[in-house]
Amino acid sequence: xxxxxxxxxxxxxxxxxxxxxxxxxxxxxxxxxxxxxxxxxxxxxxxxxxxxxxxxxxxxxxxxxxxxxxxxxxxxxxxxxxxxxxxxxxxxxxxxxxxxxxxxxxxxxxxxxxxxxxxxxxxxxxxxxxxxxxxxxxxxxxxxxxxxxxxxxxxxxxxxxxxxxxxxxxxxxxxxxxxxxxxxxxxxxxxxxxxxxxxxxxxxxxxxxxxxxxxxxxxxxxxxxxxxxxxxxxxxxxxxxxxxxxxxxxxxxxxxxxxxxxxxxxxxxxxxxxxxxxxxxxxxxxxxxxxxxxxxxxxxxxxxxxxxxxxxxxxxxxxxxxxxxxxxxxxxxxxxxxxxxxxxxxxxxxxxxxxxxxxxxxxxxxxxxxxxxxxxxxxxx
Amino acid sequence: xxxxxxxxxxxxxxxxxxxxxxxxxxxxxxxxxxxxxxxxxxxxxxxxxxxxxxxxxxxxxxxxxxxxxxxxxxxxxxxxxxxxxxxxxxxxxxxxxxxxxxxxxxxxxxxxxxxxxxxxxxxxxxxxxxxxxxxxxxxxxxxxxxxxxxxxxxxxxxxxxxxxxxxxxxxxxxxxxxxxxxxxxxxxxxxxxxxxxxxxxxxxxxxxxxxxxxxxxxxxxxxxxxxxxxxxxxxxxxxxxxxxxxxxxxxxxxxxxxxxxxxxxxxxxxxxxxxxxxxxxxxxxxxxxxxxxxxxxxxxxxxxxxxxxxxxxxxxxxxxxxxxxxxxxxxxxxxxxxxxxxxxxxxxxxxxxxxxxxxxxxxxxxxxxxxxxxxxxxxxx
Numbered sequence: 001x002x003x004x005x006x007x008x009x010x011x012x013x014x015x016x017x018x019x020x021x022x023x024x025x026x027x028x029x030x031x032x033x034x035x036x037x038x039x040x041x042x043x044x045x046x047x048x049x050x051x052x053x054x055x056x057x058x059x060x061x062x063x064x065x066x067x068x069x070x071x072x073x074x075x076x077x078x079x080x081x082x083x084x085x086x087x088x089x090x091x092x093x094x095x096x097x098x099x100x101x102x103x104x105x106x107x108x109x110x111x112x113x114x115x116x117x118x119x120x121x122x123x124x125x126x127x128x129x130x131x132x133x134x135x136x137x138x139x140x141x142x143x144x145x146x147x148x149x150x151x152x153x154x155x156x157x158x159x160x161x162x163x164x165x166x167x168x169x170x171x172x173x174x175x176x177x178x179x180x181x182x183x184x185x186x187x188x189x190x191x192x193x194x195x196x197x198x199x200x201x202x203x204x205x206x207x208x209x210x211x212x213x214x215x216x217x218x219x220x221x222x223x224x225x226x227x228x229x230x231x232x233x234x235x236x237x238x239x240x241x242x243x244x245x246x247x248x249x250x251x252x253x254x255x256x257x258x259x260x261x262x263x264x265x266x267x268x269x270x271x272x273x274x275x276x277x278x279x280x281x282x283x284x285x286x287x288x289x290x291x292x293x294x295x296x297x298x299x300x301x302x303x304x305x306x307x308x309x310x311x312x313x314x315x316x317x318x319x320x321x322x323x324x325x326x327x328x329x330x331x332x333x334x335x336x337x338x339x340x341x342x343x344x345x346x347x348x349x350x351x352x353x354x355x356x357x358x359x360x361x362x363x364x365x366x367x368x369x370x371x372x373x374x375x376x377x378x379x380x381x
Numbered sequence: 382x383x384x385x386x387x388x389x390x391x392x393x394x395x396x397x398x399x400x401x402x403x404x405x406x407x408x409x410x411x412x413x414x415x416x417x418x419x420x421x422x423x424x425x426x427x428x429x430x431x432x433x434x435x436x437x438x439x440x441x442x443x444x445x446x447x448x449x450x451x452x453x454x455x456x457x458x459x460x461x462x463x464x465x466x467x468x469x470x471x472x473x474x475x476x477x478x479x480x481x482x483x484x485x486x487x488x489x490x491x492x493x494x495x496x497x498x499x500x501x502x503x504x505x506x507x508x509x510x511x512x513x514x515x516x517x518x519x520x521x522x523x524x525x526x527x528x529x530x531x532x533x534x535x536x537x538x539x540x541x542x543x544x545x546x547x548x549x550x551x552x553x554x555x556x557x558x559x560x561x562x563x564x565x566x567x568x569x570x571x572x573x574x575x576x577x578x579x580x581x582x583x584x585x586x587x588x589x590x591x592x593x594x595x596x597x598x599x600x601x602x603x604x605x606x607x608x609x610x611x612x613x614x615x616x617x618x619x620x621x622x623x624x625x626x627x628x629x630x631x632x633x634x635x636x637x638x639x640x641x642x643x644x645x646x647x648x649x650x651x652x653x654x655x656x657x658x659x660x661x662x663x664x665x666x667x668x669x670x671x672x673x674x675x676x677x678x679x680x681x682x683x684x685x686x687x688x689x690x691x692x693x694x695x696x697x698x699x700x701x702x703x704x705x706x707x708x709x710x711x712x713x714x715x716x717x718x719x720x721x722x723x724x725x726x727x728x729x730x731x732x733x734x735x736x737x738x739x740x741x742x743x744x745x746x747x748x749x750x751x752x753x754x755x756x757x758x759x760x761x762x
Contacts, residue, residue, distance in 0.1 A: 065617065072612040232453060
């Protein structure tokens with residue numbers, strides 16, 4: 001397998017874009033990426049678009065309009081891990097030597113579907129019974145608090161930290177820092193989660209350029225290396241499941257650490273799938289960033305702050321950036337790329353050399369079904 | 382790149398399955414494939430599911446239930462080329478040496494959406510103006526008849542041939558042979574196309590097992606080699622386009638012939654995307670099976686019959702098998718695999734050694750936008 005590099009990234013700021021279609025958002029990000037990198041669309045050998053709700057041929061609707069026209073292009077779906085899955089398949093194509101230059105776009109326009117919680121499908125009896133995403137995470141939160149001694153104040157710490165980070169991010173949906181009081185006085189969603197313990201439904205797009213070593217050298221732009229790219233699916237259980245251990249994240253992370261030779265202690269920053277505040281505890285533990293049942297203390301101690309032991313979601317995470325489903329995973333790679341090339345501006349994690357990105361999707365029909373993508377990126381010397 | 386083999390195939394018969402979800406159909410095909418090949422689900426290293434309307438995580442909904450649980454799985458969308466695109470990405474993974482054994486499923490349940498013509502999206506002004514698929518192909522048919530001297534009777538020849546082939550296929554949706562009179566007396570759809578010049582909307586699923594040479598040898602089952610796997614997307618034009626030349630098919634075929642060293646003259650059979658009778662003329666010409674503007678004569682002369690120069694759609698094609706969108710491309714590989722291992726029963730093309738499969742999707746917003754997949758398979762000595 002060949003080395004694979006990220007040589008450029010762009011984001012259409014996340015937020016409410018009711019006047020733009022999913023394709024419009026993707027075109028904006030893809031066009032910005034090509035303009036910024038100076039890569040001719042004819043040089044792009046394939047395109048992968050991650051989207052859940054973009055509709056048939058959303059990949060073509062985006063890529064043709066920026067001149068990537070005629071090449072192999074694919075729309076990839078894996079719930080909230082759709083963007084990460086698109087990156088993974090693009091990475092596989094470059095790592096295999098099939099392509100030297102691939103454009104990846106993640107996109108979603110959730111405003112098109114109105115407000116509220118979007119069920120992934122109505123085919124599941126769980127959803128018919130009300131077990132939508134906030135309910136699922138609320139149950140996991142209740143269980144975690146019960147098992148560990150953490151309190152709602154600990155959940156609130158996550159929201160305050162990530163909203164504080166995102167307040168400096170011009171690409172974030174929610175750009176106001178919040179106090180603990182504001183979080184706990186926001187309206188209740190599913191006990192113990194209040195509104196600001198939950199990410200917003202957002203519209204947006206992100207794009208990254210993956211390329212081979214030769215292409216990157218020729219291009220002469222700052223790069224980050226993709227040291228690991230892993231996708232895993234959830235396991236089907238009909239019996240007892242452990243609600244506070246996201247096995248899918250642990251399995252994906254284990255494979256990514258093995259692929260890269262990088263350990264949790266090497267990570268300078270992590271862009272995590274904090275769709276709900278509780279997710280930061282569950283997934284940092286499964287990623288090996290804290291002992292099981294202790295992540296809430298790491299947050300309380302400032303270990304996951306931008307200047308802490310490992311910066312968790314220095315971009316603001318989903319809680320602040322928002323969650324345009326298919327765009328999320330790609331935007332994590334964009335934010336991490338900017339960190340590793342020292343171009344993260346007000347968000348910069350000092351001396352960032354190694355980053356991990358994590359998205360996980362599904363989870364309604366069982367505790368950890370669905371998909372999880374983990375990428376590890378390293379700065380080039 | 383390593384050699385890639387098909388070592389097994391299964392189809393859930395196409396038709397109307399109003400009592401089954403898309404996942405149910407996919408589970409049926411995938412379970413039959415695993416049972417037939419004796420491959421343990423744990424030995425499957427990744428799964429790719431092609432579907433347009435299957436919904437979020439349809440890949441997991443199918444694969445988890447047959448024991449492929451935890452592995453990387455992906456849902457791939459490329460309109461009518463979704464199944465072929467899923468096969469292509471699976472092929473790429475095996476060819477690159479990432480996987481030794483990958484399960485590919487194509488699936489669709491169109492009954493869930495009622496009858497009539499399904500627009501891929503309502504975002505296109507063309508669709509709002511009535512240019513749905515039958516209208517698009519009707520315009521291409523009118524133009525072809527005008528340019529070549531072919532008549533409606535020539536379109537009818539395609540329907541009579543393919544319905545005759547499909548009458549012997551237990552997996553086909555429409556299993557009654559039809560006479561020319563029946564075709565032309567079927568109700569008009571979009572002039573000059575009558576109902577039996579059009580494929581039916583179907584429900585169904587298909588599955589194939591792709592594997593490496595080592596895995597195939599160990600398994601000890603009959604195999605066919607994937608000599609070429611190509612996906613191309615449509616090119617964006619705002620100016621004049623040639624309605625009778627499907628450029629996307631020509632470009633995909635050219636790449637497939639170059640990859641395999643196989644020429645059109647080497648082909649024993651072709652499973653073609655004959656969604657409408659006119660498509661057999663347009664695409665066989667673009668595949669190099671007939672001179673431009675002459676394919677209608679090849680059909681009239683019996684050159685594309687099962688015992689002709691090259692058998693075109695010996696399985697019955699979309700006109701007879703039906704068109705459960707995401708399943709179609711995978712089922713073409715299944716039908717071709719059975720031909721090449723000599724297991725096609727009543728459909729057998731004598732001495733079949735080389736097969737080509739072709740799907741093309743989209744085409745509404747412009748003449749050849751969308752996606753096209755072409756695979757070339759060869760019998761093993």
